[in-house]
Amino acid sequence: MIKAIRGRLLWYASDPEQDGAAARRYHEDGLLVVADGVIRAAGDAADLLRTLPQDTPIADHRPHLVVPGFIDAHIHYPQTQVVASYGATLLDWLERYTFVEEQRFADAGHAAEAARFFLDELLRNGTTTACVYCTVHPGSAEAFFAESERRGTRMLAGKLMMDRGAPPALLDTAESGYRDTRALIERWHGRGRQLYVISPRFALTSSEAQLEAAGRLAREHPGCLVQTHISENLREIEAVAALYPADRLYAAIYDRFGLLGPRSLLGHCLHLAEEEFGLIHARGAVAVFCPTSNTFLGSGLFDWGRMRDPRHPIRIAVATDIGGGTSYSMLATMGEAYKVLHLQGQSLSPDAAFHAMTRGNAVALGLEDLVGSFGPGHEGDAVVLDSAATPAMARRRVRIRTIEEELFLLTTMGDDRSVVATYVAGELAHRRAAP
Numbered sequence: 392m393i394k395a396i397r398g399r400l401l402w403y404a405s406d407p408e409q410d411g412a413a414a415r416r417y418h419e420d421g422l423l424v425v426a427d428g429v430i431r432a433a434g435d436a437a438d439l440l441r442t443l444p445q446d447t448p449i450a451d452h453r454p455h456l457v458v459p460g461f462i463d464a465h466i467h468y469p470q471t472q473v474v475a476s477y478g479a480t481l482l483d484w485l486e487r488y489t490f491v492e493e494q495r496f497a498d499a500g501h502a503a504e505a506a507r508f509f510l511d512e513l514l515r516n517g518t519t520t521a522c523v524y525c526t527v528h529p530g531s532a533e534a535f536f537a538e539s540e541r542r543g544t545r546m547l548a549g550k551l552m553m554d555r556g557a558p559p560a561l562l563d564t565a566e567s568g569y570r571d572t573r574a575l576i577e578r579w580h581g582r583g584r585q586l587y588v589i590s591p592r593f594a595l596t597s598s599e600a601q602l603e604a605a606g607r608l609a610r611e612h613p614g615c616l617v618q619t620h621i622s623e624n625l626r627e628i629e630a631v632a633a634l635y636p637a638d639r640l641y642a643a644i645y646d647r648f649g650l651l652g653p654r655s656l657l658g659h660c661l662h663l664a665e666e667e668f669g670l671i672h673a674r675g676a677v678a679v680f681c682p683t684s685n686t687f688l689g690s691g692l693f694d695w696g697r698m699r700d701p702r703h704p705i706r707i708a709v710a711t712d713i714g715g716g717t718s719y720s721m722l723a724t725m726g727e728a729y730k731v732l733h734l735q736g737q738s739l740s741p742d743a744a745f746h747a748m749t750r751g752n753a754v755a756l757g758l759e760d761l762v763g764s765f766g767p768g769h770e771g772d773a774v775v776l777d778s779a780a781t782p783a784m785a786r787r788r789v790r791i792r793t794i795e796e797e798l799f800l801l802t803t804m805g806d807d808r809s810v811v812a813t814y815v816a817g818e819l820a821h822r823r824a825a826p
């Protein structure tokens with residue numbers, strides 16, 4: 392079935408941090424043609440309309456922007472009722488709020504309801520792919536994948552592995568974590584659009600035996616990504632050093648167990664030692680920048696410039712990190728990223744920000760041939776954006792002359808209100824209510 396979406400099409404064919412504006416593809420009156428969920432063509436409407444059968448359904452979104460569906464590289468679906476928990480930093484936030492809430496996911500009905508809310512909310516915010524932490528309960532991952540499969544969304548997720556450092560009701564064991572993860576991989580990895588991510592929470596909540604088991608899973612299932620947290624908070628780093636006295640570096644712990652490679656996603660990376668930059672660079676792992684979480688929990692400032700140091704360049708992904716993070720919106724997340732970099736005398740161009748949450752995250756997740764771009768053969772996930780979504784945005788937009796200025800307005804003032812519609816594999820999955 393062929394369908395088309397008409398609007399101002401914008402996507403990236405390469406990285407604007409390297410290629411500048413030449414990385415951007417932009418069609419003022421553009422058409423995105425999707426056949427059976429896959430992009431057949433993207434370009435000028437005047438050219439492409441001639442090639443389509445007369446009766447092709449066309450969703451006309453002019454004058455709005457149409458960009459690839461946003462990708463969130465790190466988010467916790469069980470934390471929708473943890474967001475905005477007051478007055479804590481990482482370790483007491485985990486203990487007082489997060490570990491309490493995550494225990495509710497022993498109930499499969501609760502997990503299913505939370506997964507429905509969560510996916511609705513992602514789509515309302517224009518996010519069509521996310522790398523998702525579930526809870527320790529295998530049923531939480533089961534509920535999430537089942538709901539994502541029902542919607543046809545390209546999602547990556549995994550059950551947490553955690554066998555210490557949390558209430559007993561949230562603990563698995565090295566053996567059961569291995570067994571349950573393996574069973575979930577066999578059931579879900581590569582089934583339709585679902586992908587499994589091996590998910591040891593972090594060094595504080597896994598024994599050495601469990602990290603060894605996670606490393607074994609990564610070796611046995613090289614197609615799976617690995618996600619974990621590292622170097623977010625100074626007290627966390629001290630506690631990790633006390634638990635792992637033989638390892639001089641936090642990153643070296645994960646490395647020792649085979650958890651540091653090009654398919655590893657390392658949440659936060661805020662207080663890395665110089666040697667850790669070298670090690671993470673050498674292994675090709677990805678540092679995941681979660682700006683609203685880092686400011687909300689008072690954890691620290693992600694040093695993007697240092698990640699780009701030519702002596703040890705580190706790959707970067709960007710993410711909301713709900714529920715340490717405060718917004719589901721990747722637009723708002725990139726607005727906060729700009730401020731975090733600005734505070735350090737660095738800049739983040741509008742092109743770099745839009746690239747990061749689309750093609751950039753796709754590259755970081757190894758999915759650049761599938762999502763994050765409108766190149767032919769990519770899956771037809773798209774978001775339609777209104778840069779005059781609020782009276783304040785509409786007033787500001789009157790002064791705007793260039794596409795870069797418009798993109799910057801969207802990341803500075805935009806959020807879910809700017810999302811007019813979200814398409815999953817060419818099908819309408821969310822439409823903003825009429826004002």
Ligand SMILES: O=c1[nH]c(=O)c2nc[nH]c2[nH]1
Binds near residue numbers: 485489592593620712
């Ligand atoms: O921001 C965070 N959220 C979490 O759930 C978590 N677990 C370990 N470290 C963490 N950091």
Ligand SMILES: [Zn+2]
Binds near residue numbers: 465620
């Ligand atoms: Zn997290």
